Amino acid sequence: MKKILLLGDEAIAQGFIDAGGSAINSYPGTPSTQITEYVINSKQAKELGVRANWCANEKTALEASLGVAYAGKRAMTCMKHVGLNVCGDPFMNAAIIGTKGVLIVVADDPSMFSSQDEQDSRFYGHWAMIPMLEPSNQQEAYDMVHYGFELSEQLGTPVLYRIPTRLAHSRAGVELKPVRKQNELTEPADAKSFVLLPANAKRLYRDLIDKQPKFTEASEKSGYNKYIDGPKKNLGIITTGIAYNYLMENFPDGKCPYPVVKVTQYPLPYDMINKLYDECDEILVLEDGQPFVEEQIKGFLGKGKKVIGRLDETIRRDGELNAEKVAKALGMKSETTLTVPEVVTNRPPALCQGCPHVDSYTALNEVMAKHKSGKVFGDIGCYTLGFNMGAINTTVCMGASITMAKGASEVGIFPSVAVIGDGTFGHSGLTGLMDCVNEKANVVVMILDNDITAMTGGQPSSAHNKIRRICEGLGVEPEHIRDIVPLPKNHDENVRIIEEEVNYNGVSVIIPHRTCIVELKKHLKK
Numbered sequence: 001m002k003k004i005l006l007l008g009d010e011a012i013a014q015g016f017i018d019a020g021g022s023a024i025n026s027y028p029g030t031p032s033t034q035i036t037e038y039v040i041n042s043k044q045a046k047e048l049g050v051r052a053n054w055c056a057n058e059k060t061a062l063e064a065s066l067g068v069a070y071a072g073k074r075a076m077t078c079m080k081h082v083g084l085n086v087c088g089d090p091f092m093n094a095a096i097i098g099t100k101g102v103l104i105v106v107a108d109d110p111s112m113f114s115s116q117d118e119q120d121s122r123f124y125g126h127w128a129m130i131p132m133l134e135p136s137n138q139q140e141a142y143d144m145v146h147y148g149f150e151l152s153e154q155l156g157t158p159v160l161y162r163i164p165t166r167l168a169h170s171r172a173g174v175e176l177k178p179v180r181k182q183n184e185l186t187e188p189a190d191a192k193s194f195v196l197l198p199a200n201a202k203r204l205y206r207d208l209i210d211k212q213p214k215f216t217e218a219s220e221k222s223g224y225n226k227y228i229d230g231p232k233k234n235l236g237i238i239t240t241g242i243a244y245n246y247l248m249e250n251f252p253d254g255k256c257p258y259p260v261v262k263v264t265q266y267p268l269p270y271d272m273i274n275k276l277y278d279e280c281d282e283i284l285v286l287e288d289g290q291p292f293v294e295e296q297i298k299g300f301l302g303k304g305k306k307v308i309g310r311l312d313e314t315i316r317r318d319g320e321l322n323a324e325k326v327a328k329a330l331g332m333k334s335e336t337t338l339t340v341p342e343v344v345t346n347r348p349p350a351l352c353q354g355c356p357h358v359d360s361y362t363a364l365n366e367v368m369a370k371h372k373s374g375k376v377f378g379d380i381g382c383y384t385l386g387f388n389m390g391a392i393n394t395t396v397c398m399g400a401s402i403t404m405a406k407g408a409s410e411v412g413i414f415p416s417v418a419v420i421g422d423g424t425f426g427h428s429g430l431t432g433l434m435d436c437v438n439e440k441a442n443v444v445v446m447i448l449d450n451d452i453t454a455m456t457g458g459q460p461s462s463a464h465n466k467i468r469r470i471c472e473g474l475g476v477e478p479e480h481i482r483d484i485v486p487l488p489k490n491h492d493e494n495v496r497i498i499e500e501e502v503n504y505n506g507v508s509v510i511i512p513h514r515t516c517i518v519e520l521k522k523h524l525k526k
Helices: 008-018 033-041 043-047 058-070 081-086 088-096 122-128 138-155 198-221 243-248 270-279 292-300 323-329 356-368 382-389 400-410 422-428 430-439 467-474 488-502 517-525
Strands: 003-007 021-026 051-054 074-080 102-108 159-164 171-175 226-228 236-240 260-263 282-286 306-308 375-377 416-421 443-448 481-484 507-512
Touching: 003 008, 003 138, 008 021, 008 033, 008 102, 008 138, 008 159, 008 171, 021 033, 021 058, 033 051, 058 074, 058 081, 058 088, 058 102, 074 081, 081 088, 081 102, 088 102, 088 122, 088 198, 102 138, 122 159, 122 292, 138 159, 138 171, 138 198, 198 270, 226 270, 236 243, 236 270, 236 292, 243 260, 243 282, 243 323, 260 270, 282 292, 282 323, 292 306, 356 382, 356 416, 356 443, 356 488, 356 507, 375 400, 382 416, 400 416, 400 430, 400 443, 416 422, 422 430, 422 443, 422 467, 430 443, 430 467, 430 507, 443 488, 467 481, 467 507, 481 488, 488 507
Parallel strands: 021 051, 021 074, 074 102, 102 159, 236 260, 236 282, 282 306, 375 416, 416 443, 443 507, 481 507
Antiparallel strands: 003 171, 226 260
16 A cells, blocks of 8 residues: 655545545644645545635534535544634534534644643543544554544544644654545435434433443444553553553563553543553553543542552643653653753744734834723734734633723723734634624724734635625724724824724724735745
8 A cells, every 4th residue: 555754634634535535624723734734735635526625713614514414425624622612512512413424633732832721622522422533643643534434424423533733743654545435415314313402402412322332332342442461560551642652662672561551542441441450550641631531540440549640740730741751750761852952042933024913013012102001902823922022911812802802991991902813803803893893892903914814824814805894794883994004114104093093982993904924925936
């Protein structure tokens, strides 16, 4: 079979194409972005008629995939961990309706390399009571897409597919499988399953509960979960996903002396874990993320033997797992420790030279300097880096800038300014602006429009060329929707416009528009 070098993200994408996937619907978010980009740019996917879409947000993306599943086709939706919060509503209900042929790929970000928190998506899967897959390497990442679709169709459930940053963004050789033909259009076997009226929902929820033993049986028998024996019984080790690789990096000969349960499919394989517990004096749990398995194991076993891991900080509870941390937990000296050369210095992220946001913030800073009691509420995107310019006071989550500014203004903060990007505005800013209009809030909303979703690599912005019309449609007075061009030569004029809207008692929208400098360079090279 053909073997190619792929990132973990790319292995998932290629697996989706080869497994007969019909449509992938996603919202970009590091470290998941490259999955959908790979499919968008794949000549093979185009020849097979595979649809690949960037959607307005994760909720609309997953709902589109549920529509694909309703038609009997295979679909995948990709996002980063905090994006799973955005699509929590369809995610939880997808578990109940007996969704077939849907993989929900969530890339977690231990150590928060590009995220607000270390949220572990396995808790969501456990809460929804659906099977989960967590590959340990790129080959498994590819193979598990094929298996995940089969599992979903066999058991009548969506499958949560979890990867961490390190697996998403590292490369390895992957052996490809034969390409599977896409499913034919079909109708749902249970015509009422997609209608969650209370009478149907109660029946379907009971069905989901009744399926749980089958989910566990699949985990025990699939072959992806393994019991690996070892001669030293003073310690038993449970690893999850990529944690198995970190463990084995400390044993270059490939022989771990301790018994190991390798977990890459959930629900947990309880028979294997019971066997490990019965044979060993103490249990160490290794997982990249929060202590999801460790908490379950302590409750499940609870028979007196010691279980160690992140909860007791044998391994620090925060941060990414690695081979060195595993070695320390085992009382070993790591062979993989790397020292950073003195010549290497930290380079904090910063707005690019020539970024239009710099000129927007420079003008805003001059205005806010005259209003010492005012606050600027920021949002998620490149413009978050305005914090380094002293330009924003908060960044919490997608869309929070507008609604936080509204709340602050209502209790006396003046001026109350929100800064949001065009991509983020399309993702989750519209409803907040509607609240502002409905409540006649005294806020200024600056929508920094650079034509693209910049921070995740230049994907199309869902609000592109529509921002003014959207704001008018939501009820913002047209004369208080102001367009400016963020350039140094326009600085004085931009300061004047911002000051005018700050002094207007009502909802104002200012749209600084200039194309992202990185995107502009791409076009100039073509």
